[in-house]
Amino acid sequence: MRRYFKNVLKLLVIIIIGGVIGYIFFFYPTSVKSVKVSEDTIIAEAMGTGTLEARVRATTSPKISGRIAQILVDQGDKVSKGQILATLDDKDLLQQVEIAKAELDLAEAGVERAIAEVSRSEAIEKNAKASFARYSKLTDPQAVSVKDFDKAKEEMEVSEAELNRARSARIEAEKQVAKAQASLRYYQERLADTKICAPFDGLITRRTRDPGDIVVPGGMILDMVYLDPLWISAWVDETMLNRLRLNQPCRIIFRSDPDTELRGKVARIAPQTDRETREVLVDVVLDELPKTWAIGQRAEVFIEIARKDKTLTLPQNTIVWQQAQPGVFVIENGKANWVKVNLGLQGKGKTEILQGLHSGQTVLVPGPKLPRNGRAVKTLQ
Numbered sequence: 001m002r003r004y005f006k007n008v009l010k011l012l013v014i015i016i017i018g019g020v021i022g023y024i025f026f027f028y029p030t031s032v033k034s035v036k037v038s039e040d041t042i043i044a045e046a047m048g049t050g051t052l053e054a055r056v057r058a059t060t061s062p063k064i065s066g067r068i069a070q071i072l073v074d075q076g077d078k079v080s081k082g083q084i085l086a087t088l089d090d091k092d093l094l095q096q097v098e099i100a101k102a103e104l105d106l107a108e109a110g111v112e113r114a115i116a117e118v119s120r121s122e123a124i125e126k127n128a129k130a131s132f133a134r135y136s137k138l139t140d141p142q143a144v145s146v147k148d149f150d151k152a153k154e155e156m157e158v159s160e161a162e163l164n165r166a167r168s169a170r171i172e173a174e175k176q177v178a179k180a181q182a183s184l185r186y187y188q189e190r191l192a193d194t195k196i197c198a199p200f201d202g203l204i205t206r207r208t209r210d211p212g213d214i215v216v217p218g219g220m221i222l223d224m225v226y227l228d229p230l231w232i233s234a235w236v237d238e239t240m241l242n243r244l245r246l247n248q249p250c251r252i253i254f255r256s257d258p259d260t261e262l263r264g265k266v267a268r269i270a271p272q273t274d275r276e277t278r279e280v281l282v283d284v285v286l287d288e289l290p291k292t293w294a295i296g297q298r299a300e301v302f303i304e305i306a307r308k309d310k311t312l313t314l315p316q317n318t319i320v321w322q323q324a325q326p327g328v329f330v331i332e333n334g335k336a337n338w339v340k341v342n343l344g345l346q347g348k349g350k351t352e353i354l355q356g357l358h359s360g361q362t363v364l365v366p367g368p369k370l371p372r373n374g375r376a377v378k379t380l381q
Contacts, residue, residue, distance in 0.1 A: 057295075079201070131156070260290065270283075
């Protein structure tokens with residue numbers, strides 16, 4: 001009998017413990033976090049990752065081969081259009097310019113001599129013609145001998161030939177002047193090419209050479225960018241292409257400063273998709289650059305593709321999918337009941353509720369374990 005009562009007692013204890021556990025599990029309110037359904041602005045965004053780039057950039061290099069004499073700027077320096085950035089050794093070219101000037105002077109002196117010779121030949125030819133004309137007008141055969149007449153004619157013909165020769169010499173001398181002028185211009189231009197100037201106002205981003213280095217045409221000395229504008233060249237999934245438009249507002253977050261949001265707008269959309277990644281390139285101009293930046297710096301771009309004001313919204317983490325249907329646990333009368341909802345726009349951790357809820361309702365924020373439908377709950381303050 002005694003043993004019987006012990007067994008009964010044990011059974012009662014087990015039943016009581018089971019009842020307490022069952023009560024706690026099925027009836028005792030569990031503490032949960034909750035949020036209120038409210039009206040808010042929701043923004044749908046297309047996200048892209050890209051780098052800070054300059055719309056215009058240039059590699060400064062010499063037009064001629066030579067040894068670098070000076071580099072007058074360095075990385076980080078702002079420069080103006082036409083400013084001398086670097087110079088090449090110009091000693092040989094200075095000598096060539098002086099030689100070309102001397103040859104030009106000599107050619108010009110030759111022209112002056114040729115002009116003087118033409119003038120002298122014209123005077124001689126004029127006198128010879130006049131003399132021959134006088135002999136030709138004499139009608140008396142006894143007034144002039146045949147020998148004198150032939151001599152006058154010969155002198156006239158010789159003077160004409162000398163004049164033609166002098167004129168030809170003048171033309172040749174003028175051609176020599178033109179040749180000397182072209183030679184001088186060539187060496188002056190080459191001398192000017194020893195000075196490497198900035199093609200536009202900008203910023204030096206890279207320097208690859210030092211004085212004493214030998215450079216050739218096309219060899220980079222400095223890399224520079226035009227500062228207006230700088231933009232983010234971001235890759236966006238091609239599924240967003242039909243929702244992208246020029247001048248759409250954007251949020252930009254640099255990885256170097258993830259707590260700061262900058263503003264910008266879409267400036268250009270590439271008409272070609274990358275065949276490997278299936279992404280399209282979108283260039284976004286920043287309204288304001290961060291305090292510190294570098295070309296090639298990584299950033300995330302969030303492009304506003306849709307917006308709704310005064311619409312019902314909830315945090316996205318409140319949505320619970322059941323049987324491929326979206327819904328939320330609505331807390332009413334101390335119990336959590338799953339309710340199907342229709343979703344709209346999504347962005348920045350929020351989602352739009354089109355149907356199924358109304359403003360002011362309390363919605364459960366799911367934890368690690370979801371409550372069963374109809375579970376008693378109490379909200380945490």
